[in-house]
Amino acid sequence: MFDFGFSEMLLVAVVALIVVGPQRLPKVARTVGHLLGRMQRYVSDVKADVSREMQLEELKKLQEQVKDQARDLESSVRQQADSVESEFRQTTSEVRKSIEDDAPAGPPMTPAPSASEAWPAEPAAPAPGVADESPATDPSVSGESRPESGRSGS
Template structure:
């Protein structure tokens, strides 16, 4: 800090001995040492505060750089996701068009339309009429009701009725 040589320090000690006197010189030296120690601690605290502020500034700059890089990365990822999504949508549209074109049945390939509900009920009523008329050749069906309506949907019931309908 200050550039003092040995000869300058010796001159200051002699002047202090003459001005202060030999009796009070140890007290003055002790007080000067305490003050010098406080001054050094204060200078050290100021230096550490300045270093902390500089580190804080560096950290803020680093944080801003990281945030900017994160924003840039997020933007590029969003752009790539939009491109991939557009490609997927385009491919899905092409596939659905191809499926729609290949799934169009021709007039000869179309299956027969399903029978209406009234036609099924009329077919089920034929064995019942025969039983009411008293025809003996038709086998008797169980009197227990089936768990489903008589629409011809239950495979077990339709299997038991097939011999009756064929007769």
């Protein structure tokens, strides 16, 4: 902090010894030491406060930059979304117009039958002369053996 050499400190000590006197010199030296210590602590506290304030200012600037970048990104995303939405609406209107132009002028088309109307509830009976080949009536599937005209099933 102060740039004192040995010779300057010796000169101050001699002047202090003459002015204060030998009996009070230790007490005055102790008081001066305490005051110098307090002054050093005060200076270091001020330095720390200034450093914290500078860091706080840097953080505030950084926070503002991040907020600005977030706003820019948000506006960019909104512009892109609006652009895509307008293109989508334009394409949709073109497709609808194309469908309306291509539609026949006749009666409106009836909707396709629902699944319950399209399929019958009961399966159709087999046509006459067609053998039913379901596994339930096939003797080879059920495991039963029927003797055929005089042969034994062993």
